[in-house]
Amino acid sequence: MTLTFTDPKSLDHDTIEEGTAFAPRFDAHGLIPVVTIEAGTNDVLMVAHMNAETLSLTLETGIAHYWSRSRRAIWKKGETSGELQEVVELRTDCDQDCIVMAVRQTGRGAACHTGRKSCFYRRVSVAGVEARLEDTGLPRLFDPKAVYGS
Amino acid sequence: MTLTFTDPKSLDHDTIEEGTAFAPRFDAHGLIPVVTIEAGTNDVLMVAHMNAETLSLTLETGIAHYWSRSRRAIWKKGETSGELQEVVELRTDCDQDCIVMAVRQTGRGAACHTGRKSCFYRRVSVAGVEARLEDTGLPRLFDPKAVYGS
Numbered sequence: 039m040t041l042t043f044t045d046p047k048s049l050d051h052d053t054i055e056e057g058t059a060f061a062p063r064f065d066a067h068g069l070i071p072v073v074t075i076e077a078g079t080n081d082v083l084m085v086a087h088m089n090a091e092t093l094s095l096t097l098e099t100g101i102a103h104y105w106s107r108s109r110r111a112i113w114k115k116g117e118t119s120g121e122l123q124e125v126v127e128l129r130t131d132c133d134q135d136c137i138v139m140a141v142r143q144t145g146r147g148a149a150c151h152t153g154r155k156s157c158f159y160r161r162v163s164v165a166g167v168e169a170r171l172e173d174t175g176l177p178r179l180f181d182p183k184a185v186y187g188s
Numbered sequence: 189m190t191l192t193f194t195d196p197k198s199l200d201h202d203t204i205e206e207g208t209a210f211a212p213r214f215d216a217h218g219l220i221p222v223v224t225i226e227a228g229t230n231d232v233l234m235v236a237h238m239n240a241e242t243l244s245l246t247l248e249t250g251i252a253h254y255w256s257r258s259r260r261a262i263w264k265k266g267e268t269s270g271e272l273q274e275v276v277e278l279r280t281d282c283d284q285d286c287i288v289m290a291v292r293q294t295g296r297g298a299a300c301h302t303g304r305k306s307c308f309y310r311r312v313s314v315a316g317v318e319a320r321l322e323d324t325g326l327p328r329l330f331d332p333k334a335v336y337g338s
């Protein structure tokens with residue numbers, strides 16, 4: 039089964055913004071950015087992309103499937119690491135060119151391939167004209183070398 | 189004053205992921221996506237883009253400046269509506285191609301041009317093979333016609 043989405047070109051501006059038709063505006067590469075947050079805390083875990091196929095797979099199965107731009111392949115999150123993401127809610131924005139997906143992170147609770155809960159483990163600090171990064175202290179929940187073997 | 193960022197091409201993979209150099213990986217259009225969240229609640233307010241100039245402006249002034257892709261211009265958020273965003277923290281992800289920015293939303297508390305707190309005011313629901321949108325009930329905090337005059 040594959041879900042059908044409305045073609046955004048078939049809708050006027052007001053219908054895209056206020057209507058009930060889900061008309062995801064995929065970009066020139068057929069992708070839409072997805073902000074994945076932890077259900078409950080709203081912590082941003084990661085940002086990735088879906089195409090129509092993986093968006094459909096995600097909605098059908100309730101398990102997050104992304105499109106890997108580097109591997110050009112369907113990316114069932116956690117297939118290697120065991121850190122599957124169970125979808126709780128999927129929202130889109132006013133112009134339907136982005137998705138926020140609330141999930142329950144399974145496994146050891148690490149959405150990031152570095153073994154941390156979130157990919158956003160560094161904050162920017164400014165000193166003079168230079169911007170640098172500081173670790174926010176998120177612990178590693180797994181050893182990436184042991185999990186990915188490299 | 190303009191902040192200097194490290195060129196990511198000058199860094200190896202491990203240094204990008206674990207180092208202290210801020211080396212934002214702007215895309216082919218010179219842009220980086222920014223997920224703007226409300227400090228405290230972590231609610232996702234909006235997703236937009238910055239280029240090097242508006243990222244620098246944001247860090248220097250502590251007020252969110254984006255790059256408007258439709259207008260091809262610097263977009264000081266809230267300049268028309270009064271809904272400025274005060275930056276609390278800016279984080280980047282493992283491969284430094286995305287930013288999460290925590291803000292205090294000023295004005296009436298509406299980040300979305302539709303007058304709502306967040307742009308993500310509709311959830312996706314699936315019925316059979318069709319995906320549709322449901323309003324999550326976020327109230328309008330201002331009347332966009334009165335604010336933007338259209």
